[in-house]
Amino acid sequence: MSLNVFSLKGQRALVTGGGTGIGLGISKAIIEAGAKVVITGRREEVLKEAVAQLGENATYRVNDITIRTEIPALVESIETKEGPIDILVNNAGIHHKAWAQDTTDDDFERIVQTNLISVFSLTRECAKYMLKRKKGSVIMIGSMAGLFGIDRVIAYSASKTALTGLVNGLTAEYAKDNVRVNAIAPGWITSNMFLNAVNKDQARKQQITNRIAMDHFGTTEDIGNAAVFLSSEGAKYITGVILPVDGGATVNF
Template sequence: MGLDTFSLQNKLALITGGGTGIGLGIAKAFISANAQVIITGRREEVLKKAVEELGDNANYIVNDISDKSNIPELISHIEHRFGVIDILVNNAGVHLKKWAQDTSDNDFENVINTNLLSVFSLTRECARKMIERKQGAIILISSMTALFGMDRVVAYGTSKTALTGLMNNLVTEYSKHHVRINAIAPGWIESDMLHKALDVDKQRKDKIVNRIAMNHFGQPEDIGNTAIFLASNASKYITGVTIPVDGGAKINF
């Protein structure tokens, strides 16, 4: 096995929420592995800037993943314009930091709609094509909150925990068609969103850093490199797993 096993040459990847943060880190990694990348998101100026940074092998489509009615048309448009989708990365999501008692039904439903229901809809539509072709790789971006409890993220944590159940059940149906589905559970990864959340809450930030065995935050490329592995032939016999990329936070005391 050589490095070419990790190559994504001649592969087309769709990455939702690919304009910033972890999604952009995955896009950069896939480009480095010679994939063609399509990123989506709601803000065209952000996507345009990202594609300028990514180069000629990247394109963008403005799309709000929470509007599930547009998903079949999105997939048809991409495959007609750019070619078949070989890799799907379900990265787009929304966060909500509220105590459970302050979380309204509407708050909860909005998070579940974007982080779970839309993920299922997009996965189903992409998989429909992948099943016909008897190949495909699907990656779900989960979270530490799917592995252990945290306060003030009841809706977000529930949505990410549910992705594990979604993955487990889809494995039983997709595997015989050679469509693999796996998840990455990022730890605390450097981003504007992370600092916005933690820089105003020193106690929470200190608690998090003390939990990380490697004693520092991760980088978007750490998630990107793991995504290359799960999207490539290097993991061709791996399906139904969640890989924590967390500097040891899951198991550290």
């Protein structure tokens, strides 16, 4: 087997929320595999800084994924001005930490709108082009909260669990046209946001660490490498999969 099957040379990826954290790690890995990347997000200064880090094969578009009326124009603009979107990584998402009884309907709806409905809208628009070309890779970014119960993240858990249904349904519809749909479920990945949160709650940090079979947190590079694999020819017969990248957390007692 040639390592060339994992090359993304000549391809273009759209990574939402690609300016920080896991999105930035995914963008970096995809570029290192030979592709060009368009990252999106709401804060232009963050996107500019990310592109400076990523280099000449990265560009950005300021976009709020929750404004769904703007999605068709965003996709058309990238397809027309920069070229075909071969890979879509639905990474952008938001979090809300609260007990279920303290989560309002507005809280719940805001999370679902961002983490699920907007993901479907963008995927549908990108797929219009992918299906015509009979080629494409769509990757959803799920969560451990979509695989087992975690307290105080009820809206987030519901939105990420629903992505499994989205992956399954789209796989059934898109596979015949060689558009593959998969998801990555990151475990606990080191980022500034995550570390700031757990360092303020040492008991929860220890609880998380005890859950991880490999006994340490993952990195954004781990998620990026998984995204490269799922987007490559090396995974050309893989679709409809939810891939945990979690150091064994989902199976550990």
